Amino acid sequence: MAYYHIWTIGCQMNQADSEQLATSLERLGYQSASEIEKADLIVLNSCVVRQSAENRVLGKLDLLKEIKRLSPDTVIALAGCMVDSEVAQLKHRFPHVALFLKPGQFNELLELAKAQAPKASGSFTTPKLSPTAFVTIIEGCNNFCSYCIVPYRRGREKSHPIAELRCQVESLVQRGAKEITLLGQNVDSYGHDLPDKPGLADLLQELNSIERLSRIRFLTSHPKDMSRKLIQAVASLEKVCEHISLPVQAGDDEILQAMGRGYTVQSYRELVEQIRFAIPTVALATDIIVGFPGETGEQFQRTIELISDLRFDTVHIAAYSARPGTLAAKRLKDNVSLSEKRRRLQEVEELQEKIASGINAQLLGQTMEVLVEGKKKGKWYGRTRTDKLVFFEKDADCLGQLVNIEVKKTSPWALQGSPKPSIVKT
Numbered sequence: 001m002a003y004y005h006i007w008t009i010g011c012q013m014n015q016a017d018s019e020q021l022a023t024s025l026e027r028l029g030y031q032s033a034s035e036i037e038k039a040d041l042i043v044l045n046s047c048v049v050r051q052s053a054e055n056r057v058l059g060k061l062d063l064l065k066e067i068k069r070l071s072p073d074t075v076i077a078l079a080g081c082m083v084d085s086e087v088a089q090l091k092h093r094f095p096h097v098a099l100f101l102k103p104g105q106f107n108e109l110l111e112l113a114k115a116q117a118p119k120a121s122g123s124f125t126t127p128k129l130s131p132t133a134f135v136t137i138i139e140g141c142n143n144f145c146s147y148c149i150v151p152y153r154r155g156r157e158k159s160h161p162i163a164e165l166r167c168q169v170e171s172l173v174q175r176g177a178k179e180i181t182l183l184g185q186n187v188d189s190y191g192h193d194l195p196d197k198p199g200l201a202d203l204l205q206e207l208n209s210i211e212r213l214s215r216i217r218f219l220t221s222h223p224k225d226m227s228r229k230l231i232q233a234v235a236s237l238e239k240v241c242e243h244i245s246l247p248v249q250a251g252d253d254e255i256l257q258a259m260g261r262g263y264t265v266q267s268y269r270e271l272v273e274q275i276r277f278a279i280p281t282v283a284l285a286t287d288i289i290v291g292f293p294g295e296t297g298e299q300f301q302r303t304i305e306l307i308s309d310l311r312f313d314t315v316h317i318a319a320y321s322a323r324p325g326t327l328a329a330k331r332l333k334d335n336v337s338l339s340e341k342r343r344r345l346q347e348v349e350e351l352q353e354k355i356a357s358g359i360n361a362q363l364l365g366q367t368m369e370v371l372v373e374g375k376k377k378g379k380w381y382g383r384t385r386t387d388k389l390v391f392f393e394k395d396a397d398c399l400g401q402l403v404n405i406e407v408k409k410t411s412p413w414a415l416q417g418s419p420k421p422s423i424v425k426t
């Protein structure tokens, strides 16, 4: 028996790529090794969007030198956004790595794995699937936000046709998936490169008709591209969850312009108003970057005001770090000190903690549908349609089931509850 180990960091696109790779390797007869030292084939699926992510990949690569020294037959592959056009340089830097694979491009690895595959292809069993699965609907990005390396590493937008995606989702549902998250760096531009130019709303409509699929989500939207038609689709299609991730990044127009985001604070506020009007129960998530080059204290306060006014359910916060090769790194001076970035980050975190605490407290006593994803420390956990994490206790196995949970306790990060007498759906 041969073993593989995939280590993944970064966005959900990377996670989806890794899940797909794991499935393909298991089809070839490989088994997952929980400990990296035991694997014959090791894949690092890397991310360079933030310096901290890149540092962790470099740390792993260092560790693998020793593994390769002790077991010279181990095949090591570096995949994902760290693999750019300078493969020769990477080879020179990391001689213990056998393969360098651009994001989502695993063919070379699969060919090699096939050639060395254990003689187990006849006894292949379909790998067990989590109740939630990711499907990439559009690769790459055409936006070139000034701080972002993604378009350089993942290339231009390329949508997968609706028929192909339907087949993929049906196959995941057959293997037990109940919830599908459609992924793209900018899902709102889905389809513009396909012959009949369908939109994300058309794709949602198509997938909504798949029997035994309970929930559909999509990530990530771009405020400049979200259409009325899409908002209406979320409002009217019963399987599409009331949860939208809409990164604003900053609350000041000059900073938004320097970021190259293509919208203003006012147009963002209007979009949020439109969404909340059409989908009153919607949960909104956003991303914020603090300490962008040139961001003054006053400009940062506008971000604070925006967060206070719009009261998001979730805010993902990052301190700006220059990514070599991006427009911001080339043209703008990273002039907000690290200590000030940290201070701003903490200010946003503290504000958001209060907001999320207030929003979640309103859920006390309500009954919410939860899709059970697993068990941690003796408690089942899962998510509501609005993406709230919920923990509860129950003796029976309810993995992959939709259960009704009455919320008994809330915090800014999660809810605790108890099951209502009957499981609503399986």
Ligand code: SF4
Binding pocket: 141, 142, 143, 144, 145, 148, 149, 150, 151, 185, 186, 222
């Ligand atoms: S929309 Fe902007 S931030 Fe998002 S992936 Fe594209 S370039 Fe990067």
